[in-house]
Amino acid sequence: MNLRTKLLIGYLIFVAALVVLGGWSAWHLLEMGGVSRNILANNYDSVVAAQGMRESLDRQGSTVLFALLGHLEPALTKLAEERKRFDRHFQRVANNITEPAEPGIIESIHRDRDTYYQQVDRFLAQRKASRRVTPTGPGAQATAAFDPGGRFIRLEAFLHQLQSDLDNLIQVNQRAMVAKSEAAAGVARRWFLTTLVFAGSLVVAGGGLAAFLANRIVRPLRELGATMAGLAGGDLEAKAQVDSRDEVGILAAGFNSMAERIRQLRRSDLGKLLVAQQTTEAAIDSLYNPVIVTDAQGGVTKLNPAAEEIFGPEKENIGKPVGEIAHDSRIALAVSETLSSQRPVAGEGAASVLALVAGGSEHAFRLRTTPMRDDEGRLLGAVTLLEDITHLREIDRIKSDFIATASHELRTPLTSVQMTVHLLLEEAAGALTEKQHEVLEACREDCDRLEKLMRDLLDLSKIEAGETAPRLLPVNASELILAAGEAFRTQVESKGVTLTVDAPVELPIVLADRAQIERVISNLVSNALRNTDPGGRIHITAVRRAGHVAVSVADSGHGIPPEYLPSIFDKFVRVPGAPSGGAGLGLAISKSIVEAHGGQIVVQSTVGHGTTFTFTLRVTGESAALSPARA
Template sequence: MKTKLKLSIGIGLLFVMIVLLTALGIFYINKLSTDSKNILVANYNTIDYSRNMEIALNNGIEHKNNLQLFLSSIQKQQKNVTEMGEKELTDTLSNHFQQLISNPEDSILLKQTRNDISNIMLLNMQAIQRKSNIANLTAQKSVFWITLSGTICFLVAFVMFVNLPGSIANPIRELTDSIKQIAAQNYSQRVHFSGHDEFAELASSFNTMAEKLEEYQLSNLDKLMIAKKRIETLIDNLKDPIIGLDDAKRVIFMNNTALQITGLKDEAVMGKFIQDIAVKNDLIRNLIQEMFVESVSQMVKKQPIKIYADGKESYFEKEIIPIRIVPTGETKEKLIGNVILLQNITPYKELDFAKTNFIATISHELKTPLSSIQLSASLLNNKQLGSVNQEQADLIESIQEDTTRLLKITGELLKLSQLESGTIELAIIECSPYDIVQYAIEVNQKLATQKNIQLNLQLPQNLPLVLADKERTSWVLSNLVSNAIRYSYENSAIEISVQQINHKVQFYVQDFGVGIAPQYLHKIFDRYFRVPGNRSEGTGLGLSICKEFMEAQGSTIHVGSDFGSGSTFSFELPVSDNTNIENSL
């Protein structure tokens, strides 16, 4: 018999017995409740009315209250006739009572009335006894049938409790033990179940699987060795250094290129802990540092590693690749090792150096003739040297604007080349926030006036001195104000504010222009990036240079924007330990 059928029959039978037991209980409880209600509602009320009439007779019906009590009780009794003969007795009582009212001194009528009341009470007491016997019989039947049903349910449940768990658990236990043997690579293990249920089918499938695994174990070992040799040969012939570690950080392979640049021998590293090798090898120590100190890998910006290789200084980018797998039969991912990969980027680095030198040279060479052209245009516009007509004046103004724009571009390119080459040096000094803001206002006031934009300042009194490179920080704030003017509408305003928060001084520049779409916010500081569809002039270098200038000082620039309503740029500088300055703009 199938296990599913066994469970269905056993649980189904138990369910039917429970339903039957419940139905019997409800039926007999309702029947007992009905019998009790019949006694309480009909017979008990009649006895109560009769008792009230006896009290009225005993107290004397000549009194108004007693007469009223008797009349009220006999009227209720006339509406509560439930037994055979009770109506005739009630009518007789009513007739005798009417005669008694007319002749209250007649003792014979009084005695007859009392007898009538006693007969009614006797009739109802007999009815109560009869109905009580019926209720007792119902209770006995209910106890019998409920006990019988409960006993059958208990027997069925007991049989299932004794047999069913074992019939399911024992095959599962045997199958689990066999699976553990298979997991331990004992592929000769077999399972034997008799019968034709699901466990027998499962045992047959399991035995088939074990036979195939045993066959694969014998036939594929040489293939696995060939594949291992193939992978080792491939790794050894790669030109990028590769180091493989197991989960305990022991070296399991190191290709020839890695051995060459580290100056190590294969037999000296295989199977050794990488941290033990790092004690005597500076390069290995540098490569594995972030594997043991998480804070270093999170805080330090990754830089190319300079290594002497191929007869020259070479640059490599390091990548530590964790190897994680989900073992067969498990659900949780497990780390089984790491691979340290060094990618040789020397050719790209050389091209980058060449590009930086080219940009620096071109920017420097263009700056002098452009300044000369700007000066010549200014002299042409000087009326002391002669007057020019309107068309000539327009041409001179166009030349001045173009040279100014070209000078700004060459200046940004020159700053970019200095940043890339690392030749720029910061001069961190104590300086006033008011001086930094004043420089940005003076540089951009003319441009703001041309667009009729109001520069609103919010500067508290007695701001402290800050530690910063005054020249470059002033350039950063000026560039942020210039961008705000460029992307603001005419006849609008720009808010420039400074405030002290704990040991930092925050600078804010807020405009109410077009804003920045959310999908471009994370790219706004990328080099040469310009928001698509924007017609404003610019190289896309300004914000990138601003970001690098501030990061070089240990700060950064934050941006927030509500697209269509404007943007806010901010940066912070550390407060100097000296006393507060007391001047303001």
């Protein structure tokens, strides 16, 4: 019998028990309904009819009194209606005899009704003959004039007798209803207890059956699980002892075959695996740069000697989370992002350089993390390489120092030249010819361009050296972007270009140096203006993205050829054929400022359709740690 059949039989038994219990309960409910209907049909109808007769009888008494007062014709009409009503109710009672005492009471009502009717008819006939008697004196004479012979008073006696008969009929049926209700309550209690016992028996039987089936199904699985645990723990001789012929037995047989195959592979490939492992570890240990190997959960599994100089001995760190041993949170963030996205992560730019102590001195490292996968693409872990770029940083520092020194030394003679040109243009040394004026104007423009170049070089060298670190303060992103954009509106529109700024007021507060970010926007808008023909447009937008505000400057200009996009942020890069007006430092300065703010700047462009530069600013309250950029 297979596992499916066992489970199906168990479920069918439970369903059958539920059906039996439901049928039993439904049958008892129907019986209780029948009892309730009998009470209503047998006694309640008689009570209602008796009350109707009593009300009709009261109205007949009032009608006789009405006739006594002289209103004979209306009284006769009303009396005929009430007698019909009384007789209709009486007929219902006579046709619904359910109690032993009812026949005698009904016979008494019939007899007393006929007597009362006869007395009333005689009284009314007498009144009709006399028509009207006017009282002439007080007291007994007045009463005798209205009721000669005292017939009305005798009618009251017959009326009370008939009412007493009706009261007896109501009491008999009410007592019967109470007795039947108590009997029905007793039956209901007895049926409730019987149903409760029956349901309890089904529950106990079902629980026993469930335990039996569960044990038959789970016991082989438990034994198979114990065998699998033994195999996982290194007991390659473990074998599942399951004799059932269902799916569990088939699974156990397959597991035993797999275990045998593993034993064979272990005996044949163990040596090769050991050699491969030793070769891999030797290759990692021989690397000059620090290497951290982590498993799929972020736990450290390997540190090469270069990494041990930074993070400590490998034996002390094996199994620890990488965030626990890393001296910089960006390492743990890079590993976490690589494991979650299963894509390489690499830090780019000055802001992503790690400063770590190795061998007693501080070194600069560039972070690169790559996921590890097996032949089937399953994630095994991650490899983190810390590329030592200390020598490159030193070369870059020397270059920046040289540029800063050269710019500073050139600034004084350049200032003298600018002043001299200005004096000559003001004709302080004498009148100038038109040709001389043109030459001096060109010279002044070149001096201004040279001064801007030196100023940009000095600013860039200070930013790269960290001398002009941004003063990060909470800034309203919407106000910052609107103010920076509106400052260019006159200049942009004077060239025939449309400028639009879209910065919603609900943008969050960002951490930024207002002056530096305004310079970034100024550089991007200036570039867009130089490359956009009249009739074009420049669009500045800002949106929130996962803890950052992304600011974009898009134009409908000439665009950037694809081969220049990777190097567009390098120093002195200029696209051939682009309008002149800059030295190629504006984008480099913008990139350095954005990265110093903990953000990123990217470019998208299509030749002939325009260019879009986008940079990000961190929202206040977000983590100040810099997330590594994806490769």
